[in-house]
Amino acid sequence: MVKTKTNLLLTIFIVLTIIFNTFSALKFFEQNKKIVYVDNLKIFEKFNMTIEMKKIGDKEFNIQKLRIDSLFSKVQSPLISNDDKELTMQQLIQAKDELEKFNKKFAYEESSKIWIRIKSYSSEFAKENGYNLIIGSENKTNILFADEEIDVTTDLLTYINKKYEGLK
Template sequence: MYIDSAKLFEGFAMTKEMKRVGEKEFNSRKSALDSLYSFLQKSSVAGAQKEQLMQEFIQRKEEFEKFNQSYPQEQTSKIWSRIKSYTSDFSKDKKYQLVIGSDGQQTVLFADEKIDVTDELLTYLNKKYEGI
């Protein structure tokens, strides 16, 4: 049996949930950073206060960039870990000895559609994730 790894990952409820959480956090951090930048541009801010705010802006910008780099990688790792765990359960339930993932990078050059269990596994993953 084989599954379309990209379709499985994108259709998994946990992936969708983590994207929503990440987008919300991204927007919140970006908004705070934009507000601080706008405040820095005001002519009423000067001297030591401006220097202190500039340091805070630089720190927040670095944290924002770090978040943008690390969050997707961390969540992808967590999602794949969960998918692998659920796929193991699915395979045992179905008595499959081998499930091959195809990720569009030519790891599987041909597979008959009759042995594609992506949709079946995706339904199983989402039900298990949602506690059904």
């Protein structure tokens, strides 16, 4: 009977030790996780690659817009014949459609490329700074509360711009 009590006490001691160690380990890992957040909109808009791609897109947009404006002026001219006016209207409609397609395609393709680059650089940034998780939110709309101390938007933006420029 003493042997049974000893075994029972030993088993209880072992179980309690396992529970305590598990709880301690969970607390340790929980405290060492570094979670931060960034403002996605700021990151995207102020990333140098975005600024460069916007300039390229604006340049192409302005070229196509000049063509549309020229066609529109031609249609408005009192000197244009009805046949030329009809042909020019068709060209104007086609040019507007092409501009709209260009804008949609350019915005989608370039945004995708930019986000791929941002995610790649963010991963490197997280590893270098020991972050386990970077939460992205636009103007904190998806975050109910976050201490300003864990907002690393400026740090990440500086990092990705240096990385993009080949300075890091």
